[in-house]
Amino acid sequence: MPTKFDFLSPGIQINEIDESVLPADVVQPGPIIIGRTPKGPAMKPVRINTLADYINVFGAPNPGGSSRTGDVWRDGPGSTAPTYASYAAQSWLASQTTGITVVRLAGEEVSSGPTGRRAGWTLSGSGANQADASNSVAYGLFIVPSGSLDETGCLAAVVYANEGSLALSGTTPAGSAVEQAVTLVANTGPDYEFKLQVYDNAGSKIGDDISINFNRNSDNYIRKALNTNPILTNNDTVAIVHSDYTKTYWVGETFTRFLTDTVSNGNTGKCYGMLAPLQQEGGTSETQWANRQMGMKVAKSGMVISDKGTEQKDLFRIALLHEGEQPQKDIMIAIEEIKAPVNPLSSNFGTFKPKGLDPI
16 A cells, blocks of 8 residues: 655655556466266366365265165166265365366267267167067066056066066966066066066076065065166176176166056056067167167256147246256256136236255
């Protein structure tokens, strides 16, 4: 600041005029940390200054070893491996010296080159029919009521066979005993219970029949009775550690609530199930449910549509800023207080109130 000086000699006074400019504080860049994280913007640098901000954007560090619930398909295969980048970020930010720049790794789409090096994964089976012993495909378990032919059933679960094949064991509607797929088989007990058989590539049965049902409190609940860890189908890694841990299949999606709402009599009465490959024989990769070779994508909701007779239109959808599947596990989007227009014959539209983004 300018300072008024004392007299140096009689009649002379000196005033200082400060014309200097103080330089801005230089922000230390800190390290660049690159690696996997559960969530957050992918393949782009993000500046983070505190550990709280890091956890909010990219998620907490994960020690690996096992998934949070033991259901690896739902928790994500990445939940079983340590997130070394997150631990490095935690250690550095704890020092409170500088911030960091984080680059989250995720799969990018590849437009050319060998398909084996593209992001994602796929099963290689042809999905021909049950006669094919090596029928490596995604099987859909369809369940229908035992009434008339016009009853409505639904897709209850998806089981991925990395090798060999799958079948249901039981009786057909005509009373014949069967052990195969693509055939209606009666349930063997309440709670939509069926017996599943697993075969190897030679067509030999692996172990005993597995009883599965859709009662979450039962030991035979499909997500308890069957393997849910895709990693256990990788013989190149798992068999080296312990060959008894290897599996030839895993359970993916299950739709228990939709099943109980659609096929209500399966809780205590009779129903029928059928395993069918979820792909078109001889079709393209786009028709194969088990083809997940795709790059990272931003999570999006379904389209909100208008309901105005022939003028029905797509209105909007919610798109998140982060890539990956974690947001759909943590966030629920809802609309409430839907009100019809005051005068439906006029051009007035109804109204609604967004509920926002709430944790599940």
